[in-house]
Amino acid sequence: YNFGLGYDPNSDDYKVVKISEDDLEAPTEALSLKTGSCRKIYEGYCTFQCDNMDYLTSVRRTFHWLADSEGYRFSLFHLIISNEAFGELPLSKEMPLLCDTIEQGLTVLDGMLSVNFVCVKEDTIVFDLWVMKEYGIEESWTKLFTMKDSRKRFQVLPITPKYIFADGRVLLNSDRRDVLRKFKESDRRSNLYSASK
Known part of the structure; x- marks a missing residue:
């Protein structure tokens, strides 16, 4: 339950x-x-x-x-x-909505609903993070970023978005110590740090 x-x-x-x-x-x-x-x-x-x-x-x-x-x-x-x-x-039609994703999550970031998916695309693990900027409006779903990892799937899970900063950076939580070092953000240089020692 x-x-x-x-x-x-x-x-x-x-x-x-x-x-x-x-x-x-x-x-x-x-x-x-x-x-x-x-x-x-x-x-x-x-x-x-x-x-x-x-x-x-x-x-x-x-x-x-x-x-x-x-x-x-x-x-x-x-x-x-x-x-x-x-x-x-409504969810965005651009999201990987088929139930064969490895992991999916739902949380709140800055008062907005946030959905994330982890799936495999061409032998690469992909993490997508979306937010619904206007509640209830399908077109308001916005992809914040995509991260990719070529390693085996179970080395990267689970990942949970926890907080979005004013400058757009997102704090992620993982039970794995090195997960944030393994991921590379796909479209811009990232500042990903492991919070665990």
Whole structure:
């Protein structure tokens, strides 16, 4: 299961949401911390597929997650905290949306939804980082950068974007000590440093 904690200003309440990772029959559950009541939601999109997420991503009082939909393609689903209604946001058609990517992630950078994909292209591991500059607008998806690595795939995972600086640099997190030294940014000289010692 994956969880999210969000505030509902309409009811002045915090809610904890639980979404199943792989059981299509399992309901989504929403727990009200104010009343202690738990509601099971059976309609909507109740599976979760994000390799490097430990919790649901929250923007605009709405939980977001990536899941595979019909045709084995990724979709970006959401659950509005206040009315517990499901929906879907558009992804860019330029993203590698087929479910054969090695890794995918969803986070928030500077208040914007951010999606990243790791996939193999011509025997090279490719990491793409995208942000949605205008919430809900498909055309506002912008690729921030691409990094490439020719090494074996499991030497580079996982990578999680954590913060975007005012000058556009992005802080990345990885469990691997040397992952940031291995990647080379594709379109400009990078200043990538390993934070671990």
